[in-house]
Amino acid sequence: MxxxxxxxxxxxxxxxxxxxxxxxxxxxxxxxEGEEAWGGADGSAAELIESSGYEPWTSPLWEPPSGEIESLFFSLQAAIGAIVIGYFFGYWRGSRKTA
Amino acid sequence: MHIMEGFLPSPWWEIWFLLSIPFIVIGLYQINRLVKENRETLPLLAVAGAFVFVLSSLKLPSVTGSCSHPTGTGLGAILFGPFIASVLGLIVLIYQALFLAHGGLTTLGANVFSMGIAGPIVAYLIYKAGTRAGINTYVTVFFAAALADLFTYVVTSVQLALAFPGEAGFFTAFQAFAAIFAVTQVPLAVIEGAVIALVFKYIVQLKPEILTKLNLLPEATIRKLQEAAA
The missing domain is CATH 1.20.5 (Single alpha-helices involved in coiled-coils or other helix-helix interfaces)
Structure with missing residues (x-):
C-alpha cells in the first residue's frame, strides 16, 4: 500500500x-472556579518539589514578560525548524525530478 | 518538559554537567569530521536539528490533564548517532533556556543528559538492533523514536528523585516524578514515533544515497521500501 x-x-x-x-x-x-487544567508537567514537578520546602536557588536570567510573548518565542522556534525542513525536502525533491 | 532553572541543588547540577560535557565534545568533533568528509550530509544534519526545534516547541496535552512536549532527538540519533544528537539537543535547550525561561542554564547539564544523551542512546541502540534483526524499517524507527522520547523523561524523573529523595527515599520519589513526567509522556511518545517514522519514509524516497553513505540501510532494503511506496 x-x-x-x-x-x-x-x-x-x-x-x-x-x-x-x-x-x-x-x-x-x-x-x-478559577482553576486551570492542562498546565505544564514541569510546573507540577516544581510544585511537588516546593511542597517539601525547597526554594530554587537561582532564577532565569530573563523570562518572557507575558504568555503572548512566550508563545511568540515558541512559534518562532517551530517556524525556524519548519523553514529548514521544508527548504531541504523541497530542494531534494526538485533535484530528483530534474535528475 | 525540562528541569526548571534553580531546581537542581549543588552538587547535582555540576554532576550532570560533568557527565554531559564529554558527549558534547565528542559530538562537536564528529560533526566537524562529518562536514569535512561528507559535505552532502550537512543538509540532513540541518533537517535533524530542525526536527528537534519543531517537535520540542509543541506543547501537547496528554491524558493526565497536563501538557508536555516531544523531544525530536530520535531522528538525529538514528541518522548521526547519540553524540551528534547531544549537540542538536544542546542548541535547542540553550534557545529555550535563554528566550523562554523553559529549562535553565544551571540545569542545562541535566537536561542535555536526559534529552540529548540518554534518549538518543536508546534510539540509536533500538535502530541498530531492529535493522540487524531485519524488522520493518519504519516499525524500527517508530520504536526507536518513541522509546527515546519516553526514556528522556524517565531519566528526568531519576534526576529529580536523586536530588529530592525526600524522607521516603529514592524509589518513592522516583514514582512521584515519573507519574508527572513519564506517564504524561506516553501518548506524546507514540505521536513522536509515528511522525519520525513518516519523515524517515520521505528521506528514503528523496535522499536514499545519504542513508547508504551513513551505513544506515543497505541498498537492497532501500529499493524494497521505495517499491512498496511506488
Missing part, C-alpha cells in the same frame, strides 16, 4: 485528538 504509513500516522493523531476531547470534557466538568 502506497500510503499505509500516512494513514497510520493520521489515525494515531485523530485518536490522540479524540482522547483529548473526551478527557477535557471530563476535566472541565470537575474543575473548580
Amino acid at each position: 502506497k500510503y499505509a504509513l500516512e494513514i497510520a500516522v493520521t489515525a494515531i493523531i485523530v485518536i490522540f485528538a479524540a482522547v483529548f476531547l473526551v478527557q477535557n470534557a471530563a476535566i472541565q466538568a470537575d474543575l473548580a
Whole structure:
C-alpha cells in the first residue's frame, strides 16, 4: 500500500485528538472556579518539589514578560525548524525530478 | 518538559554537567569530521536539528490533564548517532533556556543528559538492533523514536528523585516524578514515533544515497521500501 504509513500516522493523531476531547470534557466538568487544567508537567514537578520546602536557588536570567510573548518565542522556534525542513525536502525533491 | 532553572541543588547540577560535557565534545568533533568528509550530509544534519526545534516547541496535552512536549532527538540519533544528537539537543535547550525561561542554564547539564544523551542512546541502540534483526524499517524507527522520547523523561524523573529523595527515599520519589513526567509522556511518545517514522519514509524516497553513505540501510532494503511506496 502506497500510503499505509500516512494513514497510520493520521489515525494515531485523530485518536490522540479524540482522547483529548473526551478527557477535557471530563476535566472541565470537575474543575473548580478559577482553576486551570492542562498546565505544564514541569510546573507540577516544581510544585511537588516546593511542597517539601525547597526554594530554587537561582532564577532565569530573563523570562518572557507575558504568555503572548512566550508563545511568540515558541512559534518562532517551530517556524525556524519548519523553514529548514521544508527548504531541504523541497530542494531534494526538485533535484530528483530534474535528475 | 525540562528541569526548571534553580531546581537542581549543588552538587547535582555540576554532576550532570560533568557527565554531559564529554558527549558534547565528542559530538562537536564528529560533526566537524562529518562536514569535512561528507559535505552532502550537512543538509540532513540541518533537517535533524530542525526536527528537534519543531517537535520540542509543541506543547501537547496528554491524558493526565497536563501538557508536555516531544523531544525530536530520535531522528538525529538514528541518522548521526547519540553524540551528534547531544549537540542538536544542546542548541535547542540553550534557545529555550535563554528566550523562554523553559529549562535553565544551571540545569542545562541535566537536561542535555536526559534529552540529548540518554534518549538518543536508546534510539540509536533500538535502530541498530531492529535493522540487524531485519524488522520493518519504519516499525524500527517508530520504536526507536518513541522509546527515546519516553526514556528522556524517565531519566528526568531519576534526576529529580536523586536530588529530592525526600524522607521516603529514592524509589518513592522516583514514582512521584515519573507519574508527572513519564506517564504524561506516553501518548506524546507514540505521536513522536509515528511522525519520525513518516519523515524517515520521505528521506528514503528523496535522499536514499545519504542513508547508504551513513551505513544506515543497505541498498537492497532501500529499493524494497521505495517499491512498496511506488
